[in-house]
Amino acid sequence: MKPLTLIRSSSALRVAPVALLLVFAYYATDLGDDLLADPLGYSATVVDAVLRNLLPVAFAVASGLAAWEARKLGVSEIWRLGAVRSRYTIAAQHLSPVVSLAWLLLILPTLCALVQEQVAPDLPGLTLLAFGLVLCVAHAIVGFAVGAAIRHIAVVPIIAVTDFLAVGSATGLEIPWPRHLTGLFAGKMMFGELPTPAALAAPLLLAVGTACAMALLWAPVSRWLRGAIAGTLVFACALGSFSLVSDWSYIGPRSTGHGTTSCAGQSPRICLPETHAEHISALAEEAEATLKTLRRAGLSAEPTSLTDTSLSLRYPEPSTEDDWTVPLVVGEATGTVRYQIAREAVRFECFPPATGPARQVYYWVSSKVGQADTYLKRLSSEPDFTAQERSRLQDQVGEVLQLSRAQQMDWYETTVAEACEEDGNTT
Template sequence: MTLFRKLSRSPAVWVAPLFWFFVWDLASSEKRFADPYYGVSTTGAALYPIFAIVSVSAACGAWEGGRLRRGQVWQSSPVRQRIIVAVDALGPVFLVGFLSLAVSCLATTGNLANIFDTGSLVMLLFAAVLISLYALIGFAIGCLIPSFIAVPVSLIGSYLWMGIPGSLEIMWLRHLTGQLTDIPGIGQRISYEALLAPVLLTASLALSILVLIALRTRMHFRVTISILIAFSGIGGSYSIVSDWGPQTPLEKEKLTGVCIKDNGILSCLPREYSSHLPIFEETAHQVVEDLQVFGIARPDKVEYEILSSESDGVTWKVFSYPGQPTEEMISEISRGAFSLDGNCEIDRAGDGARKSAIYAWLALTAGADSQYIGYLYEPEAVSIAQNIRSLSTPEQTEWYTAQISHYAHCSAS
């Protein structure tokens, strides 16, 4: 049968255009939670519609299996190997499933070139394997029972399995479905174990069903092997996720920094944010100049907070991103002048208010708008900072020195 004939006879192709609109809408709704400059993040958002893609793939696979069942192909004298027949029948289903994944990626990235990094490709491979396994399970069900039962069972069963565990209190169960519950931010990736667990479970179930219907041996032997495979997969996948919480585990991904050096200050951002570097460098230089008047040490480097580059001099760790409003950028860069490590005590009386006042004063001194700062910090902290700003430069410097002396045990700049 020619490829055109196969495609024209497959229900997967019939439903594809309408289904792709649905996938596009789902992925687009998730796009706002992803970092548009980080491929792993946009790919994570693109995997959100996986519950719909695998459900439709399973239903279409069941239809193809039912078609072969009605034609009594498995009872006929074999001309080709059974696996060849199955793959040939499932070809259009695989094609539509993979194209649905591509549509989802286009909806979140706008450019498929953005997904060709290691983290993204691993996630896409995971999704492609999951789509194939669900199509195979649906196909096996279609070979066992009539299509009018197999198709809705495969569609609804897959949909419920992907959706219901996420609403249950059994935390580990949701991690076996393949429906990820978190989107990586910049400098993060989905844990490879989180991708392995659902694939291991689904593959074991698919293989157990295939053993049950395809092996030409005694029924009790087939049932025994099938049960062993299924329970091995269930046990193995459970051992991976048994102690996990509600969120998909994320791991750190090393970022490559790009830098500009001007007037002795090195300004660095992740490579993904390189388009933002010129305005970031210009703003950082201005903030440093404004704060230096009040005796705040000039840094050797101002860099994005999770970059792990080494420096012998003073480094300000800051948060910035492309499209960041100027007032926010000024505020975030100024915070870098007073950075504390994770061992700093923050539960003493008045400690939180003191830090807020310091941060508000730094931002106002660096040129941030007072109205914007009022949105960031408590009114009392902003009022203190504004009152201090009305003092002379030596008095402000004395106040700042006195305030940061309370954090001498911390790594304050």
């Protein structure tokens, strides 16, 4: 059949306007909330937001229309042309428009989201998109197999709705493992993150394995033999997928370090997402000035590197004496870079330190870098930080600031030690 004739006769052409309209209506409303967060130039964050919202829709369209096409072929007895063309060739031809429509439901919104967020596609984002496209093919094959076996018209809405609900509702179950088999990744894909190979393989193994098993049912061999092979394949793939995800938590395993970063400077070396690289020189100058101020105050503030916290949000790297993890991007946006660096200069031997002494130390070090008001603003969100507590803190630390440098350091060391001699709370 000629391509244009195939497209004109396909149910995908008739459904396409409605499906695309619904998808873009959803994109303009609910999906917008997931795109509010800054992706930091990382396309996987944007692609994941689209897939988490639209994969159930694409799967339902793929399986439902595939079932319709199979039913149509069964009614018209085209399957009997097997002597001229194999069933696989016939199925592939009639599935191609359906799969193309399902792909458009994912590709077009993804492109719109990338343009909207001004993020260029990169390998992690394309990996996630390709993952979704492969799953669409698998769902279409399964839908086609069901439609070929059950020719009643009711099978079309039933398989479409079932597919949509099974995938979309899995993330709301109390048991975590079903969500990891749907292809929907719970939790936002943060900067530099990507599902591990196992997290990608689990849903692919189940979906692609089931699709291959369904395709085996059309093989020109004994019905009992192909049925046995198909059943064994489905069971093996389901068991293998379950064994991969059975002990995972609600958010599956993810690898990190896939985002593009930019680093500059030597002492310290500043590293942050490349999308904020234009600010790196100013940040390096401000960081160097802040560290000099802290050293003049008597603190040991000589880190070799300052790494932005956005590079490891889900699995944060704790600061060490040489390598500090600091919210530089947030600090640059809010004008609190000096405060963020000053907090990292404070080292308690326990966690959490006692509230009273810790607040005094943080207020003192914030005052040293000229951002005492920033810390007071942060404390204002604490329910126990009343106006009376604010005045007491300012008076206590104000007296310390009048002392000599040596006396202030003696007070600092004593107060830091006191913070770990009491039961800690929030600071």
